[in-house]
Amino acid sequence: MIPAAFDYVRPSTVEEAVRALADAGEDAKVLAGGQSLLPVLRMRLAAPTVLVDLGRVPELRGVREDGDNLVIGAMTTHYDVSRDHLVQDHASLIARATETVADPQVRHRGTFGGSLAHADPAGDLLAPALALGAVMVVEGPAGRRDVPASEFFVDYFTTSLSPDELLVAVKVPKHTGWLSHYEKFNRVAQAWSIVAVGVSLQVSGGKIADARIGLTNMASVPVRAVGVEQALIGQQAGADVLRAAAEHAAEGTSPGTDGNGDAEYRSQLAKVLTGRALTMAVGG
Known part of the structure; x- marks a missing residue:
């Protein structure tokens, strides 16, 4: 499908780009890499009057x-x-x-x-x-x-x-020296994550001093796995501790239901992936 007609602006500075957006109003779209926007334009799910291309800033x-x-x-x-x-x-x-x-x-x-x-x-x-x-x-x-x-x-x-x-x-x-891992699950290669978990741990002397854990696709916005973080901080980075902490992964989340799985499936998947990510992060 061919996109709807639009004006094209290619600024060379941030100031020019902001001015172009302000002049165009709410009907403008910003073009960065275009990997999400261009398919939407082709399907006419969006029809901006002005496209502001940031490629030369x-x-x-x-x-x-x-x-x-x-x-x-x-x-x-x-x-x-x-x-x-x-x-x-x-x-x-x-x-x-x-x-x-x-x-x-x-x-x-x-x-x-x-x-x-x-x-x-x-x-x-x-x-x-x-x-x-x-x-x-x-x-x-x-x-x-x-x-x-x-x-x-x-x-x-x-x-x-x-x-x-x-x-x-x-x-x-900066999280210099922190251990990390990102674990995702999708049904086919390169597809969007059904659920994914990002883990970053500060470990000193075998003990977890701090933990930062983010969950992908477990709500309408990204969420922190606060229950897992609290279960880890101050504990030895052993297999039993990691496994027990991962059971808190779905707490406070609101996963959706679609063709890839329902909320219960995603909640269980979050626990499994969190356990894997924690194990990989600490080198297990």
């Missing part, structure tokens, strides 16, 4: 250090994020989750910020960003503002971004 790309944080540009591709040594050293959960996104073609075109702004609850990057306490850097006509991941994701495919705002970067607190 260099300041939106790259990874850098800023004190205790990493700053990941919103237009940095999944491939570049997963291979960046700063991400691997200081936010390994982000690197591991990004490696699982779709297929190599999508990872070379899709962008880190685009995935987060799309806010698909089955997307692989939302839960790790939430678990690590990421902060979204948003720019609009009124300037820049920081939005914690816990406030950024509002509902299915919905964020706190206003129509005239852009996600320009993501600040991720």
Whole structure:
């Protein structure tokens, strides 16, 4: 199917992009990597009057250090994020989750910020960003503002971004030396996760000093597995402790029902995947 007609704007700076969005109003769409937007346009599930292409805004790309944080540009591709040594050293959960996104073609075109702004609850990057306490850097006509991941994701495919705002970067607190693993389950290769779990553990002397665990596709937004975290902190990182903690994975969640499984199935799957992720994270 051919998309509906639209005007095309290709800014070279963030300021130009924000101005284009403000001028276009609510009928504008932002084009990042296009891996989610273009299929929707072709099926005419969206019909924007203006398309703002961020492909030529260099300041939106790259990874850098800023004190205790990493700053990941919103237009940095999944491939570049997963291979960046700063991400691997200081936010390994982000690197591991990004490696699982779709297929190599999508990872070379899709962008880190685009995935987060799309806010698909089955997307692989939302839960790790939430678990690590990421902060979204948003720019609009009124300037820049920081939005914690816990406030950024509002509902299915919905964020706190206003129509005239852009996600320009993501600040991720450093978790240097933490152990991590991302475990997902899907029925066919490259499909969206039915459920996935991101685990990041700070282990010292065999004891779990801190734990950050995010769940993918267990609610309309990414959620923290708080019950698991509380069961782990202060405990020895042994098999029995990990297994018992994983039983709390579904607490406080509200998984949906679809053709891939019902809520009960997803709840059980979350427990199993959390157990596997914890075991892999500690090297078991």
